[in-house]
Amino acid sequence: MSSDTYHKARVCAVAAAMFLAATGAMALEGEVDMSWLDEAVVAPHAGMGGSALQTDTGIAMLQGALSHSATLADGLSLSGSVWALADSLPSYNPQVLPANVLDFSSRVLELDLKWEAQPGALVFEAGKKIIHPSSTFFKAPLDIMTPPSPAISNTSKQSAAAVGKWEEGLVGAGVTWLTGPFSFYDYVSPRFVWSDQERDTALCFTGAQERFQNFAKIGARVGETDIQLLGLYTSSLSGDASDDRYAAGVGIDSALGDSITVRAEASAFDTTDRLVASGSGSSGYTSSTESVSWAPRGVLGATWSNADELSVMVEYYYNALGQIGSAYTTLIDYSAARAAGSLALSTCPDILEQYGDFESAMHYGFFRLAGKLDQDVHAESWFEINLQDASALYGMDINYVRPTWSIGASLLGSWGGRDTEAALLFPIWRAGIEADLFF
């Protein structure tokens, strides 16, 4: 079968499954999400001697997910979900346009065969599963497993939530054992490359798992406080012991009175590589890689809520992998010079992008106000603040939700001078409209 025929056959298979689900011919659950974003960014302009100009870009996305859960026998069940996306600008960068009008991708997000050997006490599972131990909202220090690569892209960039709307799980097998006040969980995920990435870039069903991972968690309730201890061993199976990594984490959450919940989480890897910048504008900038041992990341958070579904959330994020003081100033100066076109893009890597969104500094804050404006109307506003350079990312969302559909609007913007992390990482503003169908 030629690559083109193979590609079309799989597009048709996904489309047919979506149609059958929508007509009720199959007992599937689904969600279709249509969104349009318009965003303004500052980008170097080649025709203007490298000077930066504001550029407006429109992005259209159509994505959908189908899920199904079936009980095969008493205690034996199978559940799964597949996802597909048509995206007009998967890079989110107006300077990196897709080869086609729409970039098409799809994944099997989860496929979980579960056997309750002792109902409510001992559960074995195998297949593909998303694992998120973190309970926090802005950052998720306990989500220490490496996700499949490349990560699927969706509308998660519109939200302040650390966890995206749709994510891909890890192939593996696990066991849950609940006894007394304790719970024990272990999940083993092998190194795994399923798809023929060369031929099957559009419809690969599973991303590459480049590392072996063994994740373990112990949970307990002490009074009204939940405690979890995490451990992770991961290796590339290259045979090189220096490539092995270990991580540990701890999380607690509890309630204070009738209206406040609190949580604290921290984790660290034995070794993490990071890029650092050095030099100055006069002597020239360079970048290098350094290893950091047991650098903790942690979140302290609290949520206040009332009986009218109004909630206020505050979180503080400490990131020992980030920079502070002169090292942070040099990093920002390096990135600003690179963004302005003063550094050669081919030899000077984008260090901020490698750190991730709001990860290059040590201290961050988060504030979120959410509530119901009406029976079916939910709204939220939020601020992510870099406490070192006082730059911020802010957003507002409003959603009208009915039993089988919803429509929402969002606005996101960055605040801070040109030489701040927020201005260098995020668009000036982004406005979006999103419609969802549920069936």
Added chain:
Amino acid sequence: MKPIVILALFALAATASLAAQTPDQVLASVDERRNIDNLTFSLRITSYDTDKATDTNTLWGFLKDDPDKNRVLISFADPASVKGRKMLMDGNIVYLLFPRTKNPIRLSPLQVLLGETSNGDVARTGFAKDYDVASLTDADQDGKSCDLFDLKVKEAKKDSSYKRVKLWVEKSTMRPIYAEFYASGDKLLKKAFYKDYRPALGKDFPFILDIYDGEVATKHTVMEYLKIGTRALPDTAFRREYLESWTPVSPQ
């Protein structure tokens, strides 16, 4: 013998024995007649404002009625926009798990989750374990001769949403038919009507609970059991860590 005749005979026998009981024991007997332990259910909850339905949810779940607290596992089966959400109520501790997320988030007891109905309303099947009888008097409700229980929350349960409950129990059937739920300071929060009693699983079970807002008379929520059954689950099933592993199934 028809079930209704059995229930009538049971009620007569129970009434005869009540004379020797304290008010707290009478309340426990009233609970016992309708409480079903290890209850599995399919439940439809509809919120109304001025008789117009504003929100409808269908839930599947388990209820374990322990001596010190209720524990409830719930899965949202309908509508499609919330389908797949799971909830665990372990006394006053509440966890909510959204589809496609893997770690349940903890909710404060005050958060209202389903229209006008708070967690306590959903979970409550008995009164005797949470309340002491402050007084027991005669009263009429809806033309029926009733025992009126004035209930005060036990000291050990002072975190409960409702500090005081007034409960009307029909004398002839020992069925709770109406209740008023108060916050501290005797502020009326909810009014509840227990309806559609039918024999089920050896008990006299109210299949409909109609709850009115204490302040806004036009707002009320109807909770209707569509199916009920029993299934014993171990205590560990009502743990946060099991919520993600639980595969909800409608009761048969």
